[in-house]
Amino acid sequence: MANKKRTTLKDIASKLNISPAAVSKAMHNDSRISDKTKRAVKRVAKELDYQPNHLASALRKGKTNLVGVIVPRTNSNFFSSVLENMEAVLNKAGYNIIITQSNESFEKECKNIDTLLYTQVDGIIASMANETVDVSHYEKIKSNGIPLILFDRGENDLNVDYVGINDYDSSHVIVEHLVEKGCKRIAHIGGYRRTRIFNNRIRGYVDALKKNKLPIDDTLIVECSLTLEDGRIEMEKLLQLKNRPDAVYAASDNAALGALQILNENRIHVPNDIRLVGFGNEPFTSLVSPSITSIDQHSKDIGRIAAETFLNHVSKGEIKQSLNKIILDAELIVRDSSK
Amino acid sequence: MANKKRTTLKDIASKLNISPAAVSKAMHNDSRISDKTKRAVKRVAKELDYQPNHLASALRKGKTNLVGVIVPRTNSNFFSSVLENMEAVLNKAGYNIIITQSNESFEKECKNIDTLLYTQVDGIIASMANETVDVSHYEKIKSNGIPLILFDRGENDLNVDYVGINDYDSSHVIVEHLVEKGCKRIAHIGGYRRTRIFNNRIRGYVDALKKNKLPIDDTLIVECSLTLEDGRIEMEKLLQLKNRPDAVYAASDNAALGALQILNENRIHVPNDIRLVGFGNEPFTSLVSPSITSIDQHSKDIGRIAAETFLNHVSKGEIKQSLNKIILDAELIVRDSSK
DNA sequence: CTACGTTGCTTAATCGATTAAGCAAATAAA
DNA sequence: TTTATTTGCTTAATCGATTAAGCAACGTAG
Structure with a gap:
């Protein structure tokens, strides 16, 4: 049942007698590829059920299009609502999210950070565990050179972007x-x-x-x-x-x-x-x-703003960013x- | 603050005037590498804060060492306990887990599967959303050739491994x-x-x-x-x-x-x-x-058994596996x- | 002293997608 | 008609780790 091999760009290329490079460009709608070729490539891609190898493109581009999220727990309406809105904004920008839970445990939080860095996410959006006092593990994220955004449960010492209520x-x-x-x-x-x-x-x-x-x-x-x-x-x-x-x-x-x-x-x-x-x-x-x-x-706003803050970071590239501390007024x- | 470039095997290799291949083997404790070289490699690796590029090794090995988990919600003690024990077993075997939540939504569940397949996880362990009736999206996992294990909320039609209570x-x-x-x-x-x-x-x-x-x-x-x-x-x-x-x-x-x-x-x-x-x-x-x-x-047992079932799958490789339906007796x- | 095995490394290919550089043909501009 | 420009593609290098194959030096056995 399982096809022994996934189809690659090469397979499509050889079927059409063109180069893999042309196929890659066709899939990305490069302006230097004719409409005829694009249509042919997309047709064959569908026929062979082509699924791009994310690892290869991520390796080449140095970008996984994944954002890691760390929350204490997802069981409250607050966190699940934040996640939902965060995800909506990020999906629209082509990012997928990976959720990890610290269960309010410091140790788990450290492990989550390791897993996310290992997966080479493009950024991390986190809310700290109750137990967390020592924030040195968050420094690892910063020294990895990817953006870190905190929300709700933040920490002034870390000197990173933050979104929360007053x-x-x-x-x-x-x-x-x-x-x-x-x-x-x-x-x-x-x-x-x-x-x-x-x-x-x-x-x-x-x-x-x-x-x-x-x-x-x-x-x-x-x-x-x-x-x-x-x-x-x-x-x-x-x-x-x-x-x-x-x-x-x-x-x-x-x-x-x-x-x-x-x-x-x-x-x-x-x-x-x-x-x-x-x-x-x-x-x-x-x-x-x-x-x-x-x-x-304002969980919706918090999720949205945290996601937008991340997107600002990646769009601005290496330009040093002014710190964003966004404090929303809560409502009784x-x-x-x-x- | 962010080091412009991550250290690679090459960096370590050139520092020690040996080949990157030797460095790779040294890091994996290959028997054909001398203890002296291994020590030197590990020392330099630490000095330069070397972190292996997971994408590169995953691409080469065709294996990410990641297991995707889909749960309806993590807010119940049952699911969080299952996850905890599942993770413990998988971590011990060198796997990390990525948790996604369907929030009992069919649409979200489909998206979760897409995200996990996109991330190229080595297997998926899932419990179905309440809303889910059509299980065709689960077929995608099977046709991807990676193991699928269901727990608690399963489905007979799918013909995959299952762990649950009676x-x-x-x-x-x-x-x-x-x-x-x-x-x-x-x-x-x-x-x-x-x-x-x-x-x-x-x-x-x-x-x-x-x-x-x-x-x-x-x-x-x-x-x-x-x-x-x-x-x-x-x-x-x-x-x-x-x-x-x-x-x-x-x-x-x-x-x-x-x-x-x-x-x-x-x-x-x-x-x-x-x-x-x-x-x-x-x-x-x-x-x-x-x-x-x-x-x-018996949430602990369910988590453990689901993880072990997955590990059995990957260790047995391509050999076709007999279906495991494990039904535990619950306790009043x-x-x-x-x- | 020759033949073979072992040790410790190097070389080079590979995983699959991307992209800079380049080339030929077609088209436009002069 | 000649020179630029655009179009449409190819070639080859690259991302970083892994690994099959191979080579040289040394040890050991007959």
Whole structure:
């Protein structure tokens, strides 16, 4: 069943008694090849089911037309939406993408980078794992001479292009909203400070409290991995405080959902007893009851812009590029959990 | 910053005044190269930060050492666990993997196959999208002459290796368990019949009811995409029946969780009023309250076996392989939702 | 001392597509 | 008519690693 040999340009060439070079040019619609020859070449190519050998052309051209993408996980709507839009833009420009997942693991992330460099992708677009603190493995990408673009989970030290939302401001918007509703003890179930975006959310939260002359209570600030389970665990702990919060701002929707489950199970009314806000605007936030107020991260724009930033890099060639830090304003979607 | 040129075997060769061929052999520990030369080559390779050009060696050897994997989504514990174990086995054998997601979309799945074939992977391991009915695009893989192995979501027509669990028997185990607890009206929130595994679960469910002399009530059998939202929607509908079920068997844990949320919200006691069983043994099943009884799919074994099946293929070379259909017995994990 | 095997390397071809350089014929411009 | 220009193709080199074939030097056995 499997044809012993793939057809090559040579096969087409010998069938038509022309040179392989002419065939190659015909396939690329070179202006120096007659329409007659082009038609003949394309006909024979179809007949023999010719599929170009990507390895050969990539070797010759020094370009694979592949872009590697590293994400912590693809399970959130945020990341899959980013990927979808990124892919759409890149496909249109003739690039294919290879997705790798770090599963929030530092070690896996290093291996992903190795695999992508090994495959000789033309560039890497990445969002860092939670675990990642040491970013030296990203230097490998830069020293390979291919563009590196970070999104969402970035890192200032690396000095590369970045696309993300304004996490600091988002925290402000959330706190202001809750204060407006009369909340005085706002807890924050946050991510780990070592990840820049989570640190920014925490800083924003603290500064917003200060701005509203509310006291900072360290027992109301927790750091975790922000999974659904983490949300449950941390909410349980918050409920055991002698002085319970009257609002909870979780830095992920999953954590918010976990918190909501605990609140529901304990018959604590949301929003009357405790108001709740999540982060990420995952589709389920509008489906659960009560629906969860959350921050929309403009995932489509982020995917598109990251892809465009990459394309700018390759089109400009070796010209040194000015650093692009693109920070989008996020949007608060108010739902029942904070009304 | 970026070294204008990558170091090649030639660079090492000229630095040591030996031929590139000798360098290549030295790097591969060829027995016909002296230890002295090998050491020298490796030293210089390190000095110049030599990284082999994968494209060149792949072109020459006709082998990329890459395996493409297609999964519907990586967001479930099942698929990510399968991937993890698959990758471990393949890495040990010198292969890297490229993951692509179909997002349950037929069109995306076709594109994934194209991308993988374009990248010239040495084989493809796949689990089909929900939407996929027409499997002609998989024929392309076979006609490319590289091994194709399916897991979990397979297809008999394709006549390729397959690894999965016994879905038909799993339904029997679940129904028997519920009958034992005294249930008489067992509903099934199932997947679409066109997907073989979901069809098998439905068949198993129906046959098990018959075996236990329980009537088959079509209003108790629904087909959906098995997401959390679907579970909520279908559970709502089941509650509106004049003759409510006393047990629900959902073909995914996500759907079971959705159903559980609705039951909790409606103050219907689980398991006293309605017993609930899921499928997949996702970690959250033991975290929610009540914890959800579910079927463990041996994800680790599936990943490992799929990888080993691929390795068998490539090691045996062109020798025609007898078809491997490996069906594992699944295991029922009983939790509070059915006790 | 001759014949053969082993060791340690080199030479040159190869994988398949691309492309710079070039050549002949056809066409246009002078 | 002569000189340029364009058209349509061919030749040959190239990308970098691999490998079959081969050669020279040395060791060993008879």
